[in-house]
Amino acid sequence: MVIRLAWSMFLLTISFPGLVLWTPVFVTTYIAVRNFTKTGPIWDTWDEIAHYKLVYGLFSGLAVWVACILLTLPSAAITTFLVPALMWMTLRWMEDAVSAFRAFMELARLLLVEQKALDAMRITRRDLHERLMSLAVGTLGLSDDPERFFVESGGKQKGRVRSKWESGAKYFSVRRRRKRDWNETLRLYDQVDYPEEGL
Secondary structure: OHHHHHHHHHHHHHHHHHHHHHHHHHHHHHHHHHOHHHHOOHHHHHHHHHHHHHHHHHHHHHHHHHHHHHHOHHHHHHHHHHHHHHHHHHHHHHHHHHHHHHHHHHHHHHHOOOHHHHHHHHHHHHHHHHHHHHHHHHHOOOOOOHHHHHHHOOOHHHOOOOOHHHHHHOOOOOOOOOOOOHHHHOOOOOOOOOOOOOO
16 A cells, blocks of 8 residues: 555646646646536437547647747757656556555555455355356366466567566556556446437
C-alpha cells in the first residue's frame, strides 16, 4: 500500500505542469457535454457524448497548442514539439497515477473485509473455480495448468514478460498502460443497463 500510494503521489506531482495545459481542454469538454446528458437516458446518448468530447477536445487541444507556440515565438521550434509531448506524457502519468491510487484504495478495502464475508467469498470462489476448470479441461480440452501453458505458448504479441530486463522496461510504456490490476477487470458492483429489444 505504501508503494502504491507513493507511486501515485509521485506521478501526480510530475503531472502538474502538463495539467495546466490540459485544464482548458477539460473545462471546454465539460461545458460542451454537461447539458447534452440531459437529452435522454444515459445508454442512449453515449455515442453522442463521445463524439462531442472528441471534437471539442481536439479543437480546444489544438487551440492550446497554437497559443503555446504564439506565446513562445522566439523558441517556437522547440515548443511545437515539446507541448504535445508534455501533454501526452501527462496523460500517461495521470493514467498510471489513478491506477496506482485505485489499487491503494482496493488494498485498503481488503484490509477492512470482515472474516465472515471473506469466508463466504472463499467458498464462492472455490465453487466457481471447480466449475470453470471442469468446463475448460473436460469440455473444451484446455490445459489443467494454464499458468505453465501460457508461459510456454504465445509470443511477444501477448505482452508476456520473458526476462528481468523486460520486466523493468515494460512496466511503463509511453504508448499505453499495459499493466492491469484485478480491480480494473473485475468489479462486482458493475451492472450494465441494456435497452429493451423493442427500443
